[in-house]
Structures are given as C-alpha cells and as structure tokens.
Amino acid sequence: MKARAVNWFGLAGGIVTILLIIVSINTPWWRLTIGNGVFRVDASPININLNLIGNVFTIPLIWAFNLASILLLAASGVALMVYSLYPSKSYSKSLLSFGYKKPFYAVVLFTVALAALTFIAKSILSVDLPFYGSSSVKISFGGQEANIEMLTFAEFVWPFWLGIVAAGLCIAARLYHRKLET
Amino acid sequence: MQVLSAVLTLLNILLIVGPIAGVIVIHSSNPIEIVIPEEVQEATQESMESIESTFESLELVDYKYDLDARMLTLTFSITNYLDIDITLNALETDVQCARDGYPLGHISLNNKVTIDSGRSAYISSSFKWSVQAEEHVKMVHAGETGIDIDFVNITFDVNGIVVQTPEHVTLTNIPLPG
Numbered sequence: 001m002k003a004r005a006v007n008w009f010g011l012a013g014g015i016v017t018i019l020l021i022i023v024s025i026n027t028p029w030w031r032l033t034i035g036n037g038v039f040r041v042d043a044s045p046i047n048i049n050l051n052l053i054g055n056v057f058t059i060p061l062i063w064a065f066n067l068a069s070i071l072l073l074a075a076s077g078v079a080l081m082v083y084s085l086y087p088s089k090s091y092s093k094s095l096l097s098f099g100y101k102k103p104f105y106a107v108v109l110f111t112v113a114l115a116a117l118t119f120i121a122k123s124i125l126s127v128d129l130p131f132y133g134s135s136s137v138k139i140s141f142g143g144q145e146a147n148i149e150m151l152t153f154a155e156f157v158w159p160f161w162l163g164i165v166a167a168g169l170c171i172a173a174r175l176y177h178r179k180l181e182t
Numbered sequence: 183m184q185v186l187s188a189v190l191t192l193l194n195i196l197l198i199v200g201p202i203a204g205v206i207v208i209h210s211s212n213p214i215e216i217v218i219p220e221e222v223q224e225a226t227q228e229s230m231e232s233i234e235s236t237f238e239s240l241e242l243v244d245y246k247y248d249l250d251a252r253m254l255t256l257t258f259s260i261t262n263y264l265d266i267d268i269t270l271n272a273l274e275t276d277v278q279c280a281r282d283g284y285p286l287g288h289i290s291l292n293n294k295v296t297i298d299s300g301r302s303a304y305i306s307s308s309f310k311w312s313v314q315a316e317e318h319v320k321m322v323h324a325g326e327t328g329i330d331i332d333f334v335n336i337t338f339d340v341n342g343i344v345v346q347t348p349e350h351v352t353l354t355n356i357p358l359p360g
Contacts, residue, residue: 036341037266053232054265054299055225060205061216067201075193091186098190146349151342 005180010084010173016166017077017103021070029160030114033153045069045106076102087180100174104167130154235263247359254309262297269296271339280330280352284318287311328355
C-alpha cells in the first residue's frame, strides 16, 4: 500500500504560523524603549502597544490592521495545513497559493514598515530612532533652548525570528509542491 | 477550482476590509479618534499633570553645613505621582544669588535615587560654594539669617532621559550659618 503524500513543509509552516499568532499576542516582534520604561513601543503585525509613562493605549486604525493580520495569518495557517494533508487534491493548489505567501508578506512588510518609520523619523523629524541597537535621541526646543537627550534601545524579539521560520517553511512548501507534482 | 479561488480571493478582501471598515463605522461620529484616540490625549494630559505634581512636591527637609569644606548638604523630599518607578541618576545645577544673580557655586546629586510609583523618597545633594561666594554673602547679606537662591543651568537625568532646561528654580530663605 502506497503511503499518502503529505507536504511536511506546508504542515510545519501552517502549525508554526498558528503558533506565531498565539505567541505574538503577548510577545512583540520588535520593541523600542525610550528612557528606562518612560516610553515603550511593542510592535508586531499581530499587536501594537504604546506605553507612555505606564499608560498603555492602542490606536484603532492600527488595531484594525492587527486584526486583519491575525485573520489573514490564521486563514493562511489553516489553508496550508489542509493543503499539506491533501496536496494532490484538485483544490490543493488554490489553498497553497492562498496560504504560503502571507507569513512571508507579514515579515517583509513589517520589516519594511519599521525601516521606513526609523528613516522618516530621522530624515523629517531629525530624531535618530534606532532600527536595531541603541542610540541617543536629542530633541531641542529652540524657543526655550531646552534640550532633552533620551537613551533609546530597539531590539527584535524571538517571535520575529519565528516569523522568519514560518515564512521559510511556507516558501519551502511551495517549492516542495513542485516535487510532489512530478 | 475556480469557485474556490474566487472564494479565497473574496476572503482575502473581506479579512482586510472588514476590520478597517468596522473601525471607521465605530468612530464615524469622531473620525480623528481612528488615529488619535481620546485615551491618548487623556493619558498625555494625565502624565503631564503627574510630572508637574512630582516636581511641585520637591521640598527641602534638612541641611547640614561643613564650613571647613565650604559644603552644604541639602536633603529634599519628593513624591512620585507617576505610574512608573523613576530613578534620578544625576542632577547638576549652578547656584546664583536670587537677589543679584551673583554666582555662588554648584550643586550635584550625591547618590542616584529610585522612587517607586506613588511613594516618597529623600534626595541628598551637595552644594559647594566658592571663596568669592562667601565674600559676597558676608558683604551683601551681612546680618541676614537666610538667603534666596536660584538654580540655573539645571541638568537632570531621570530614567535615562537627560533634560537641560533654561528654566530656573528659586529656593527661598535658605538658612545661613551663624
């Protein structure tokens, strides 16, 4: 009896994608800290929190994008898992096509958005927000000649790397599908 | 196959448009809240008030002269009205006579101090005065028991945020050594 073909990369990619959503609800992909806990940004495509002197708040438009990301990634994970178990069915290619790109897009768009944010902050507002690592942000209030210098630290947190793993597995699933077709 | 592809494409659109449309509908009466919610404005306002209250709570509670070393140790109490613990890492300021702006010396923080949220703590700082300052006090403030002083060129480091301000702070009636 011939064993049923399974796209193991796709199955792993789907599971890791669902796992990524769960862990990203409480753990950010990227964290920016200004001062020691004075201002903190916890960001991921799943959840973005702004913490100003102990007050945590969410911006509704960003919350909507986060919800859309959660729903898209969840749909992607489920579609990939279903596809992976039945890769030779007539509908499988549609499911694969629907599912495999989303974790990759999430990682790439998130990274590009962060890079753009730090670039815009530097070029337009002259605020040197770090993309990664630490820097000293200086703000001058010209009229009053007051200066504020803030120790700023940015870091990628482990769910970001899990996102890269999920994206890699999903792309591997697409490549492995070609092998299954032959 | 084509039906499934169409359904998945529709699902893609719905999952993106749905949450955004929902937020727009919820905040249709005040669209600015989609980007800047009222809670952000309130939190900013509250934080500013808490910072102000914390500074206003600063009070001189003790002082000790060391005439040989020309050193005055000042102890202040301060209450942290913020929702986070704060650490005063450094404090540097020049001191002037409040009456005529004569430079008297320099104050620096003795040790860094952590003040838990909602708690009070003592801050100890040292004021080192110059020989010229001593002459100024003897000449201009002869017979007086206290002196008003201005803190100018104030620099402080709170939680890694270093602030240099042109604002000056006046302390009134600092007792002079007998």
